Amino acid sequence: MDRRVFMRASVLAAGTAAFSGSLVKGALAAPAQNATSPYGALLAADANGIQLPSGFTSQVVARTGQVVSGTSYSWHQAPDGGACFADGTGWIYTSNSEVSAGGASMIKFDASGNVTAASRILSGTSTNCAGGKTPWNTWLSCEEISLGRVWETYPFGGTAVARPAMGRFKHEAAAADPVRQVIYLTEDETNGRFYRFVPTTWGNLSAGTLQVLVAGTATSGSFTWTTVPDPDGSPTTTRTQVSGSKSFNGGEGCWYANDTVWFTTKGDNRVWQLNLLTNTYELAYDDGLVTGTATLTGVDNITGSSYGDLYVAEDGGNMEINMITPDDKISVFLRITGQSSSEITGPAFNPAGNRLYFSSQRGTSGSSSGGITYCVTGPFRT
Template identity: 85%
Template sequence: MDRRTFMRASALAAGTTAFSGSLWQSALAAPAQNATGPYGALQAADANGIQLPAGFTSRVIARSGQVVPGTSYTWHSAPDGGACFADGTGWIYVSNAEMSAGSGGGVSMIKFNSSGSVTGASRILSGTNRNCAGGKTPWNTWLSCEEVDSGRVWETYPLGGTAVVRPAMGVFNHEAAAADPVRKVIYLTEDKTDGCFYRFVPTTWGDLSSGTLQVLKAGTATSGSFTWATVPDPDGSPTVTRNQVSGVKRFNGGEGCHYASDTVWFTTKGDNRVWQINLANNTYELAYDDNLVNPGPAPLTGVDNITGSTFGDLYVAEDGGNMEICMITPDDKISVFLRINGQSASEIAGPAFNPAGNRLYFSSQRGTTGSSSGGITYELTGPFRV
């Protein structure tokens, strides 16, 4: 159930008079506010320094520069964006390496069997530049995005195959991607203070070798309607993609991106916001703004990577802040889900659920050392809502 459907059903169940169309939007659209989380208060830090709700446990599955336990593969530095893929009776977790091309940039993966034991690990992309976030496709590839001005999207193949660059998706400071199988497009964020929000329309769905890059156009307000316009020159030379179309909507440091049920959410780190794009009616609004939490203090700062559960909860990771992953529930309530202690010089990246939705993976990019060589990748298990 998508978030708006959830809210509508809840209101009707309570006896609220039914609204229609835009009245529902105006009645229910509001940035998330503080609330007690669905899993209750955080407990004392565990042996890994992580505070979790009761019933949840953590384990370290990989450390940068060390062999992944159960394999012969050395885990990469600066683990960043990630995703999970079904693999027979088990699954795979992929993780970007936000390193320069000459220092280990690319993508690695860890394989798990049906019981969650690690059975293998390997590289699936090498020699690329500052692979930050990305996105999973419905055909089980991982889009790894380069966070540099000349950045491109690389399509990688966790289930087998050779990675290939997708220049038709634009050359710019890429951050994250999210696939929309209904409209058959890929949404893309741009990590610049005056960045844009894009979508790529492939010529053929499932083949990203050719297509049309478009950019979102809207006013300067934090809510309203929007349209899409074609970017004339996706290679961004001599004019960068974000400056080729007039009337584009500017976003302050685009980060994570997540699609579900006719809605795409993305984050902007420059202003600590989560944006909600309502694709069924071509409107946008704020799902979270740290300046609009009342009463405060705002729990989520350093807004970065984002993912969603099958239940409809959003999980938003912090780059800095209090090193927390926060939850935004379908009824627009926000709470702290976990907190990592003793790693204030790091950031949380790559949150992703396994296919069953009962294990959450994420990384602390610089771990306890504050260096890219100190990255730690974790797994959480517990009574997740599914």
């Protein structure tokens, strides 16, 4: 679906009582197909081992076990999901640590992108994989373990707190929807589910209702939401409590924009798209439906730009970040060389949209002690 067309449809729908579905239907397209990148071909790998289009440059921001430049803080192991937060004239990048007792950290930047501070924002939790930011500037760090919890952390200062009302399961990513005032959640199980949490009060995640998506077995159709009777997930797992809830093969990244939520499933290399105005779903990408050789495999973390481009990171594959444009074209944006035993994690744009942060979770060593966090700067479409 063309995201720019859909944005216009969303505005029209908000101001028209009798909204015709024909406009949305007309914007539908097949799952994304291979195309030439709007940024051009990749150049040879730079000094950091990253292949980028012309006009883009990379830098290393932090390395596991080493002090972040300009601070006294040592960067954590296995950097994973991340997000950026506006901070006055600068910004903050948060990052999870996907190891036992991993937690999460943050790095603060000034207006020129120079590091000014770094610190721990969550400790004592386990296998913090992905997560998501909230409109009230907190970072939801998700535990990817059985009966895992969502932890609300405070990059600007404050003590992290568990949010058990959001369900206990093998959490992966979260995405906030300020229009419907809910948080979407993915589950990293081969028969995982897609959830939404409806807070009793928007902005307060201490209480609310956990719901699960109910739909047929097809790759497109309509959906509804049903309340999960026992969000605690014990003795009956949350994913098996509601008859008719739709199974997804390894839920990973999640991104919300313009009345649409996208999420990825690694078990079948798909990007799913939910139209929240019509309560319908479809495939935005499926490697099995690509004409020719699929460029995107190992589908994992996902983020979006202000232009409407989606950026999808690979866990394995060719160690690439691929981009899906609003007209459903997919191409390679960057490739990390010499790190085939790693995965790309935590893609997130700074507020201006001209810097993309991400990590190689295991770097050149293939170990959680070899993580590297990068920044790519250049003429991104905004």
